[in-house]
Structure formats: structure tokens, C-alpha cells
Amino acid sequence: MDTNSSEIVLDVRNLSVIYSSYGVEKKAVDSISFKLRRGEILGIVGESGAGKSTIAKAIMGIIDPPSYATGEVIFNGKNIIGMSEYKLNKIRWNKITMIFQASMNSLNPVESVKSNFMSVLKDKLNINEKGEAEVKIDEVLRYVSLPLYVKDNFPHELSGGMRQRILIALAMITGPEIVIADEPTTALDIITEFYVLSILKKNLQRSGSSMIYITHDLPSVIFLADEMLVMKDGLIVEKGAIKNIINNPQNEYTRKLVSTLNEVID
Numbered sequence: 001m002d003t004n005s006s007e008i009v010l011d012v013r014n015l016s017v018i019y020s021s022y023g024v025e026k027k028a029v030d031s032i033s034f035k036l037r038r039g040e041i042l043g044i045v046g047e048s049g050a051g052k053s054t055i056a057k058a059i060m061g062i063i064d065p066p067s068y069a070t071g072e073v074i075f076n077g078k079n080i081i082g083m084s085e086y087k088l089n090k091i092r093w094n095k096i097t098m099i100f101q102a103s104m105n106s107l108n109p110v111e112s113v114k115s116n117f118m119s120v121l122k123d124k125l126n127i128n129e130k131g132e133a134e135v136k137i138d139e140v141l142r143y144v145s146l147p148l149y150v151k152d153n154f155p156h157e158l159s160g161g162m163r164q165r166i167l168i169a170l171a172m173i174t175g176p177e178i179v180i181a182d183e184p185t186t187a188l189d190i191i192t193e194f195y196v197l198s199i200l201k202k203n204l205q206r207s208g209s210s211m212i213y214i215t216h217d218l219p220s221v222i223f224l225a226d227e228m229l230v231m232k233d234g235l236i237v238e239k240g241a242i243k244n245i246i247n248n249p250q251n252e253y254t255r256k257l258v259s260t261l262n263e264v265i266d
């Protein structure tokens with residue numbers, strides 16, 4: 001992936017997230033900092049509960065009060081943390097978007113695929129005219145190698161892999177600068193998973209968007225990403241180029257993670 005232009009698209013500085021329920025506070029992310037460059041795919045790996053999804057929520061501005069985030073998430077020169085909902089809505093699902101798991105509830109199940117696309121086009125790009133919308137929908141369906149007839153299908157009529165490609169197409173249709181993918185392929189078998197990840201990678205290369213890819217799965221990070229962060233207990237315990245980390249893990253947890261790769265190969 002071309003990250004030569006080292007333009008920073010997202011600058012996370014001392015981000016902490018505190019969940020608060022019934023007066024009890026818990027720090028799920030503890031003063032972490034990292035940068036995302038244009039065109040870069042950054043993997044975030046770590047065990048369950050490490051705080052990976054919480055980072056995604058903070059970047060999307062969807063930490064619900066009384067829980068809160070502190071620190072800075074700088075996008076286009078502005079701090080997303082503490083930004084008004086009005087301003088956030090101009091960025092969220094538009095310039096910064098998210099791909100979830102291909103579960104049934106990721107798409108509106110009572111609407112056709114075409115209607116799911118139309119809602120996004122209307123809300124985010126103000127496109128109401130059917131002909132114009134159709135051209136855009138056809139374009140992104142081709143990008144994710146889906147036949148155009150899926151427009152008339154309902155989500156339950158599609159396989160998990162097809163649904164996930166629809167979600168990728170939905171995320172890419174607004175031309176986002178940043179895509180956050182949180183465990184996007186966990187529900188898929190391994191062959192379909194790598195097919196979907198290849199399509200995702202191809203689309204990012206085509207569009208020049210950057211991505212934060214969150215997973216437990218180290219092989220898929222190696223396949224997809226340029227750099228990675230390793231998280232444990234809300235902290236970044238290691239970060240850098242994937243090759244360097246795999247060849248020379250510094251942290252005990254990362255060493256364990258990398259050793260699982262060798263076990264698979266042995």
C-alpha cells in the first residue's frame with residue numbers, strides 16, 4: 001500500500017475512555033497515542049477486553065454518557081473528542097465510516113439491498129434521484145465483485161460473504177477518508193474470509209482511503225495491514241511495522257501472540 005505521502009489523516013493523542021455505570025468508573029483505554037497515515041492499513045490486535053472496539057467507538061464519537069473519552073482524536077485539524085453532535089454528524093458514517101460483522105442486523109432486514117443503499121445515499125450524500133443513485137450502487141457492487149441482481153434481494157437471501165461485501169460497498173460508497181473495520185470477517189469461513197479481505201484491500205487501494213482493522217486474528221493482520229498496534233488491558237504494548245514486530249516482538253504478550261503463528265505452521 002502506498003503510504004509514501006506520509007500525510008497524517010488521524011492523530012490520536014493520549015486517548016482515554018472511561019466507562020461509567022451506576023457510579024462505578026472503569027478505564028477501558030488508557031492514554032494511548034498513534035497516528036494513521038493516508039492510504040495506510042493499521043491493524044489493532046489484542047485479547048478480548050483489551051479495549052480495541054472502545055477505540056473505534058471513541059473515534060466514531062459514540063461513547064454514550066455518562067461514559068466519556070478524554071484526550072484528542074485529530075481529524076482534518078479538528079478534535080473529534082468533545083465535538084458537538086451536529087459537527088460529528090458531518091463526519092461520522094461519511095468521512096469516517098465503519099464496517100461491522102456481517103451479522104443479519106448490520107443491514108436493515110426488511111428492506112432490499114437497493115433500499116439499504118438508497119438510505120445511505122439519501123442521508124449522507126443527499127442523492128435522491130433514482131437514476132443517479134443506481135449508477136453509484138452499480139459502481140460499488142462491481143467493486144466488490146457482486147452481480148447487480150443482488151440489489152433486489154433481501155439481506156436474508158444472501159450468504160454471509162455476500163452480505164459482508166455489501167457492507168464493504170456501503171462503507172465505501174460515500175468515499176470515506178477513514179474506514180474502521182471491527183472484526184469484519186469473524187462470522188465467515190476461512191476461505192471466504194480471505195476472499196472478502198482481498199476485496200476490502202483492493203477497494204482501499206483503489207480509493208486511497210485509510211483503514212483501522214480491529215481483530216484477534218494475527219494472520220489476517222499480516223495479510224492486510226502495514227503497521228500494527230498490540231493492545232493489552234487498555235494499553236498499547238507494542239506498535240510498529242508488522243514485519244519488525246513479527247520478526248522481533250519486544251513485549252511478552254506479543255511474543256505469545258507471534259508464537260501462536262509458529263504453532264500453526266509447525
Ligand SMILES: Nc1ncnc2c1ncn2[C@@H]1O[C@H](COP(=O)(O)OP(=O)(O)OP(=O)(O)O)[C@@H](O)[C@H]1O
Pocket residue numbers: 019020021026028046047048049050051052053054055216
Ligand atoms: N458499554 C460498556 N460499559 C461498561 N464497560 C464496557 C462497555 N463496553 C466495553 N466495556 C468494557 O471495556 C473493556 C474493553 O472492551 P472492548 O469491547 O473495547 O474490548 P475489545 O478489545 O474490543 O474486546 P473484544 O475483542 O472481545 O471485542 C472490557 O473490559 C469491557 O468489558
